[in-house]
Amino acid sequence: MEKTVIELESAAQMLKLLGDKTRLTIMGLIKDGESCVCEFVEVLQMSQPSVSQHLRKLRDAGLVKERRRGQWIFYSVNRNHPTYPIVQQVLEQIPDQREKLQALEEAGLRIQCDL
Amino acid sequence: MEKTVIELESAAQMLKLLGDKTRLTIMGLIKDGESCVCEFVEVLQMSQPSVSQHLRKLRDAGLVKERRRGQWIFYSVNRNHPTYPIVQQVLEQIPDQREKLQALEEAGLRIQCDL
DNA sequence: TCAGTATATTAGCATATGCTTATATTTGCA
DNA sequence: TGCAAATATAAGCATATGCTAATATACTGA
Structure with a gap:
């Protein structure tokens, strides 16, 4: 496994994107799973268009x-x-956001997205 | 050595600051040393006020x-x-910026800052 | 085919950001 | 004391960003 150097430019772009509370939370929510938009809307308590734009x-x-x-x-x-x-390491060092999805599940709000 | 969880809010703020090519380069330049403003100005080829503001x-x-x-x-x-x-890990995975300081040194431009 | 749900897109607006130009501050030195 | 060098700060401006409100698109099921 070679160690590839991440270009400065693309690193900066990625860091800028993660440098927003909403987007960082989204990434934390799906760090090892997947979620649909309606779940983000619920968890983040934000409008659907705003979530879509992020x-x-x-x-x-x-x-x-x-x-x-x-x-x-x-x-x-x-x-x-x-x-x-880098993304992975960042996500490992912030509080686990997935608990918020579990809370959703317990509230029965995640069911609508089960297919 | 305890593992401390980095708060989401402060992580986002830090990532946002590193999410700029100029600031990421600055951090890379001093990742294990120190530099004065005039060196940043030389290396980055930017105006002094702009560098100061960053x-x-x-x-x-x-x-x-x-x-x-x-x-x-x-x-x-x-x-x-x-x-x-996190900062440290980010800086370890981008191209080494310190070479640019060495180039300065070879060009004799770093002398003025030696005290 | 039509209505409802999930999601995306657009326009508009307020605020944030990064640069430039001009000026202020701090320090070293003659 | 006074000038030059290094740095900081402030004001102004153009562009980027993130939100809301309104609308469009895609899919489902009756």
């Missing part, structure tokens, strides 16, 4: 992947992104 | 320390910052 930025940069499944679109971390090694 | 942001956030030495002010990474573990 997701678009992450997707345009290639940091997340999307996968349509019926009516829902699921987002997950793109582990093939050149900067993924 | 340094101020880094200092206001506590990511760098400053140390006056005569006419010059030297900046270095603050290793006691709560987010330093």
